[in-house]
Amino acid sequence: MGRDCVAIQVNKGNDENLIITFEYSPARVKKVKQVTRRWNPLGKYWEMPFTEDAVERLVKAFADEEVRFDPSIDLNWTDAPFLGPEGLSRLKRLLDETESALTLRGYSSQTIEAYKGHAERFLVFTKKLPVDIDQKDIEKYLLHLLEHGERSSSYVNQAISAIKHLFRDTEQMQSVANLRLPRPKREQKLPDVLSREEVQNVLKQVSNSKHKAILALTYSAGLRVSEVVSIRIKDIDVQRMLIHVRQGKGRKDRYTILSKTAVDVLRIYMRQYNPSDWLFPGEQAGTHLTERSAQKIFETACKKAEIKKDVSIHSLRHSFATHLLEAGTDLRYIQELLGHKNSKTTEIYTHVSQKDIGRIRSPLDSLNLDG
Template identity: 45%
Template sequence: MKTITLNLLSHRNTDRIGIAFQWDREVLNHIKALPHVKFSKTLGVYYVNYTSENKKLLYAHFRKKNWYVNYSKLSGTPQKTISTTEHVELPPLHEKDRENLEKFKKWLNQKRLSPNTVATYVEVTAFFIRYAHLKQSKTFTVRLLENFNYDFIVRPNKSVSYQNQCINGIKKFLEYKGVHLENITISRPQKEKKLPTVLSLDEVKQLIDAVSNLKHKAFLALIYSAGLRVGEAINLRPNDIDSKRMLIHIKSAKGKKDRYTILSATLLELLRMYYKAYRPKNFLFEGQSGGAYSHASAQRILKKARYKTGLKKQITLHTLRHSFATHLLENGTDLRYIQQLLGHNSPKTTMIYTHVSERSIRNIRNPFDSF
């Protein structure tokens, strides 16, 4: 019998329920299907907020699979946040450190970096400063940076993408501090070239049909039918929908570029019904307290839809964008138009969809069939 261990944790000054398990794909998928579950890179564990409702939810969720749930560690003093460096607790930030990080954050914002990039750079810099306190280093040296890279990133087997973000963030911090280090031997690892997950037309339809909430249905349909990034969708304004020209105006997208993408007639009818029911004021899709819809709320829509349909593929909202591009290619749309609709700088980025196009692969004659 598979065992799930629930731990009482303290993360970001809040009590959480950590979900520990021996790695198993079925268990992982079942955990990801939970509402409000998050993954902490700091703790290396999935967790939810510590509430009596969540305790009952977790127990019932895992017992559906007849798995053993060990909740004996949900009492007592919460475990403190730990780092990924061999589970050694990093010292806390000093007050001066917090002030420096706040100034660093403002400096990054002045560089017009995206909010997600700023948050990541500040987070990893905070870990780097705490690591310096752990090593009792009063200055930022090449050796300290190399050791941090090994202890914090390489040894815990962090992703290549995260490693590049860490290197970028720390280098930005050193630039901000006016610190120049000679002979840094940390190289940027090449990112793995993985093919994107793509859904079939039937799978996309199942996902959208599984959503009963009109607002959520319209949001998923928008992402797919226009091939939008999540940030582009949540930042849309009602007047960005040009129903006369059947276009959607994407403003200040990735790379600070504007572009137009196509507006589906079916989506337009769905958006009109949604608009009459919800009357959004500033953003096309707004949160309950106003303002733009959050990334977390957007991802939860897809997670619930995937859970309802029982889809086994590991997907995100970006999968809908990949599927849009692939389906256009399979319908014979020229790659140059797809590149323009997606807002890619280089045609090389768009070319990846030729590798996942089902129709293109099916049209290749297998030499074994000649025997």
Template identity: 35%
Template sequence: MPDQQAIKLSYTTHRQQAVVRLDFAYDAELIEIVKQIEHARWSQALGAWYIPKEQFDLRLFFEAFRGKAWVDYRELKNANKGQPITTPVASKAHYNPKTFKSKLSAEVKSQIQSFKAWMEQKRYAPNTINTYIHQLEIFFGYYSDKDPASLINDDITRFNTEFILKYGLSATFQNQTVSALKLFYEKNLSRQLNIGEIERPLKAKPLPKVFSKSDLEKFFRCITNPKHKMAMEIIYSCGLRRSELINLKLEHLDSKRKTLSVINSKGRKDRVIPLSERTLQKIKSYYREHFPKIYLIEGQYPGKPITASSLQKVFEKALQKARINKPYTVHCLRHSIATHLLENGTDLRIIQELLGHKSSTTTEIYTHVSNQSLQNIKNPFDDLDL
């Protein structure tokens, strides 16, 4: 094996999309190369870089890292069982983000950096900051011959048509661009764009994927490491997001009140979750055996939280061991407890509070995937004398 940094490729799912995951030890040079690969994005949830499977081309990936890293693609090869891994790219137009970013004037770069500093001070989520800055750099690079102050709604519409649609970019990309521009103009140029006049793409509303209870039982039985099992059980039992589990400290647990506090979560909100007696006893047993110092689930080093990438690997390994061939993600555990609570008769408002949803509309999506609700429907076909 060459004496080089290794990049391991594997298939997984991210936001209900099949992707190729890139795993490698931190290396600034390799990260810069990844940033130049079209469609490559960083995921806080995965704790890794990824490329949508349909846009991934192994040949081009090898070229990008030739002489820089050893590419381990054995998992892709095994998963495809001899089928080509590369994706034909000749029929689709491509763009290089670096080309557009290089066209930015010093003045525009300064405005964007000022905007970034403001977002950081306002404590926007890191993913939001990175996404908005990326969108602004592409947009203003596209209009590098114009002053941002002179751009109007028609320019955004033209960008949608001549850039986003031309390169087959997603509806999410389009919405993120509009949102980034709206905030940028309000903050930096003290004027508002007439966003209502700009056509936004229809938003997809995919239903959440939910574990059946039999799949859940198989999944949990296949996790033998007590720490890993505790992590997955807490995510399901308490309906936590992955980041909430990672940041869960011992001080957030109250055994007397039988509660768990989620601090500074999505939307900078706190919430309190009741612990079932069984969950509480499992937590106490786990603590007595492993004595975590600060975080309930700690990683390789005492006092440091487990990483998102470690959780993802534990999850994928358990799915594989349980022979569950469904596109589940870690977040599906959260979807599953919400749906199962609903099927057990829990009020939707209570589920909303447990999950920390800002709007009840978000929680109502679980009514569409509840098996109990669907099975209670009486089909008129059954009344026909046939």
């Protein structure tokens, strides 16, 4: 630790809170805000709940500085050699190595962030040095996700892949990477779909032209949220009425349709905001809108529209595919527009479409229930 580094002091406060103090610097304020936003102006200290997760995030945020906990604070769950400055430093190096390896293999930034998150949560759960981890530790964690975390099989399968990548490039741990871990069977779930009327109602609730353009474009072209926020102006081809989706899922380019109505909405937005590169720029110069921001826009609109279904902005993509199918569009074309590699992925929309099932009459409708 350099001479200018001052220890981060953590003391016990009231109501099971912890009090964080340190010599001011913009860098330290930025770090502490990763853990808590609760600043006490009278006491001139930061507060955070005393939970295992919060403390681990605090130690990680200040991994390059010394964090001193008051002796009265019970941290018996942190006595594993994995934690502490040395263990956290090893964790950071290991995650950096994993990120580099995934980048060299051509994984997308979204997949890399997801895998790093899985790997970090796994290591924190085990509280062991990576070289001490065995198959039982991994199985214990996976059972924890399924039974206590109530995670989906897709989430757990992704966690398994992330753990294998974590160990793959470390010679002394390749035995773990080669383990044949049981993968939970995927649930056969159908996507939540909004009706045309519901989509129309959601869009009508949005008065901000930028927000309306984001949702309209997502639905009109069946875009993933990661795709709509990262579109550049040059990707909108008004002459051919196409959108060039660059490096979508699986690092694939594709074209999808551009709606005339969406063009009208976009023109209103662009006249008001005048974007220059990214179609939907973020708050910081040179960045695009975050996926979370787009999701919050959709959530707010759904709340105003009184939508009771369990939907996310991704449901607009599902609705796009379902409504095309119901209108008679061939499934093969829908597959191309969505960018699905496997036709079986697209076939799921046949199970939520009303095109054929809506023609079937319930036997109850042939009964007379009056008297």
